[in-house]
Amino acid sequence: MAVQFVCPSCSNPIEIDDAWGGKQVACPYCHNTVTAPIESTYQPSAEIPMAQPGGYPPPAPLGYPPQQVAPAKTGNAIAVWALVLSISWLVISIGTSMIAAPAMLEAFGDTEPSMSDMQRYTQEKVQGGEIEPWLLVLMAGGCTSLLVWVGGLVCAIIALTRPARRKMTIVAFGFLALFPLQLVAGFLL
Ligand SMILES: [Zn+2]
Helix, strand or coil: CEEEEECCCCCCEEEEEHHHCCCEEECCCCCCEEECCCCCCCCCCCCCCECEECCCCCCCCCCCCCCCCCCHHHHHHHHHHHHHHHHHHHHHHHHHHHHHHHHHHHHCCCCCCCHHHHHHHHHHHHHHCCCCHHHHHHHHHHHHHHHHHHHHHHHHHHHHCCCCCHHHHHHHHHHHHHHHHHHHHHHHC
16 A cells, blocks of 8 residues: 655655655655655545655656766866865975075075985985975975875876866876976986
8 A cells, every 4th residue: 555645845746655654754856854644645646656765865756767876076076186286286396496496506506406416415414414494395395295296196097087077187187297207307407
């Protein structure tokens, strides 16, 4: 036996198994949880959809295709993170170089040090235990930007496996690609 009644929220006719009479059920139309009557209060003229117990996802109304669960949402968030992290990496890298550059040039006698010069200099200062503020900024900025870059890369790779936000993911990869290019340029120049 089925109990048929009109949803008190949206006034659509719904049907439940009589085992759920007097209990909380989810309306398949408005998705509100409503209390079902014990006996039918509605006389149908056509077939009406059956509601499921409250807390379960409501079935699609009869005659409609079943609703598809959208998988894109998590992909969207990951792609946004990839973009945010890749831009943050760029900002941190440029920011720390701009802050440290004047003092660094002064330390090297107004000539831009090569990457090996910088490594030797940093090693000496760290071993000597007298790290200048500009070197500290450069080191902290380098570590932070590396972490952010790795995070951005992981998000971009995950986003690539999802169908969502392709363009955003590609832009993120574009920013992230600047780091290996910068490294290669640093070794070549
Ligand atoms: Zn309803």
